[in-house]
Amino acid sequence: MAATEEFKLDQPLIVRYGYYLADLGRGYLGHSFTGRDVSEQLLAAFPATIRLALLAVLIEVLLGVTIGVFAALRPGRTFDTTTTLIGLVIIAFPGFVVANLAQLVFGVRLGWFPVTVSDPTSLYELLLPAIVLALAHQVTLSRLTRSAVIESMQSDYVRTARTKGLSEARVVGVHALRNSLIPAVTYVGKDIGGLMAGAVVVEGVFNISGVGGLIVQSIRSHDGITIVGAVTVIVVAYLVINLLVDLSYALLDPRIHYD
């Protein structure tokens, strides 16, 4: 009765969709079947997921770029081949195996990190889950950086910089690296979307009350309204991040201009 009217279940699907879009335009995501405000639930869930994703990106960039650059300076040597091999092993393991293993070893057995994350989250608690999330992603990033840096190192402007007598660190750090960052930045941008998706697994293992956990829970309870709301917000966030990535190209390469 009341629920039928509230959710407009007596209307055809297309009409209900119209109502949903109109609500969405006003920033209203609706109420779930259990009566909870979807926007409120998302607002409560998002901080944890954003913190986790940002921390993971930070770790990913630090690890990925550093490993990539050092591997590129001496391609084919011990450091390059070892990191490649380790990277392959990491990628070969499914995310939930790494997450569970890390929790068991570093949380339960060694006690270095908290086993689960409380709410509200603290940075220290998020460190282990973030490392787990970043591990697999940094492999691709380091490979991308490596090949881009190798390519730049052979380019004319690097040779010019060298002949100008600049120090090797400056040549690599400023001239080669900056020009190699475009593919890496593109990847990281796309990756934030991937991190939000990957967070579904990691959030479950470490009991983080974020968007990933919310989506899983809503799928289990067949709560379509919450799922659609959460996914809509994630898609918007993903689009905004990619827009920012595109804009950042101009910063990295002055030849790219947006008029």
Added chain:
Amino acid sequence: MKQSRFLVGAALQAAAMVGALAAGTTAGQAQTSQPGWVSVSACTPAGPLIPTNTNETCGSDILQPILAGLVANDAKTGAIIDDIALSITTTDNTTWTIKLRPGRKFHDGTEVLARNFVDAWNWAAYGPNGQSNNDWFSIITGYGDLNPKAAKGEKPPVPATKAMSGLKVINDHEFQVELKLPVPVFKSQLSYKAFYPMPDSFFADPAAFGRKPIGAGPFQLVSGTPDTGYKLAAFPGYGGPAKPSIKGVDLRIYTSREAAYNDLVAGNLDLLRDIPASKLVADLWKRDLRGRAVIQPRANIQALGMPYTDANQQMLKPAIRQALSMAIDRKSIVDILFNGIGQPATGWVPPGVEGYQAGACGEYCSFNPEKAKDLLAKAGGYKGDIKLYYAGDSEVKSAMDAVCNSIQNVLGLTCVTSALSDNATFRSYTRSGKVDGPFPSNWTMDYPSIDNALVPLYSKEGTSNRGAYESAAFDALLDKAAKEDSATAIKTYQEAERLLTADMPRVPLWNPAMTVGHSPKVRQVTLYTNGRIDYSALALKE
């Protein structure tokens, strides 16, 4: 120097990001509990915490310690004992006089009076309030006036009255209930939370109550939200039979039981109910928890529902059902699949329930391949495959595969398990009358009395009689029981239970058990038959 500015800028941005991250977090909640408190794994309640509208486990687990009703269920013995009620009397099982113990208080300080029951029941039974426990009140005279029926497809009219004529407040501490039909076990039913009293403040603002419920139970809600968990402190003004010795319960929300289990092993959590299946394998949990692992029976019965429709004429023969039942090696399945946790069912009532009789099902629930083959042969054999339907999103697949294999090996029939996409599809299909094979049927007791295991499932009018079973002799015994006093009625119900062997409307499979793990600081973990932890019986080590 454009480049270096860029690098400095990037470094500053990174630093600012880390700063924002750190600033956006609190110091990190202490995972260790306050002294005298126990931390317990909980899950997010599905809706507002209103007793008459909360059916699911997550919400019930949070609500129950807060509430008290007329009667309570003793966790140790399973007996129904008086709680707020001083006496509950009847001469004909129809008119019940209920006297209250004076001086029992709600957490807001107001006394629990007769009108708190009558108002709460009327509110819950009032159709437009849309309470999910609404039909519990259908036994009371005048329920129909609050729930007028409408023609199919039309909206029901607004009820003319908001009160049931069967409820009368005599004075502050006494009220009278008149039932439509005699219900000998009405007193047992009163232990269900739909019948609990509500304070006056509830009726002013049910939504506020849903966020912060006020009961008359041993614990009161201090703070909490569905996402962060709830803190329940022992209520100093509690005067009931279940006075707790602990200071409070910290209900922590876990999205996965594996995560909670790891916290338990690492010493960050005190109590976890339902150990994850992966840890039960090879008694892994017993090694992890070293003597802190508890197994207790649960008031639940898993059975194989049988179709009682024209969709499969062969299944209508009792001998076929009995043959199937005798072909299932229950003990091996419990031992191997559930690691010995739980026990093979020997009847239709779970153990620990008032009126339980061991072996009610007799030889038909024992594994006997020879007899099973004989029965099948006498019934003229079975043509075609046996299809065993289950809900694809439930966790019963391995058990149903095992049942199917057992039947196949013993009877030489082909038995296939067939998944229906989800629980909703499964339910509508098994209720449609088109189902042509057996299906898992799991019954958890609403209150621990034999009638709750029989009436809803096997009586003609039963609300959960999915196989559409009908037996005149069975129904006659239920009618007879309704007119008897409760002790005699239970004997009659037992007689009715034994009658089920003739038709085997459901094939009893097993009674699962509950598993609980606790931290070293907790001792004496007792569970109610419905699986809740009895926090009042908990004791802590100094």
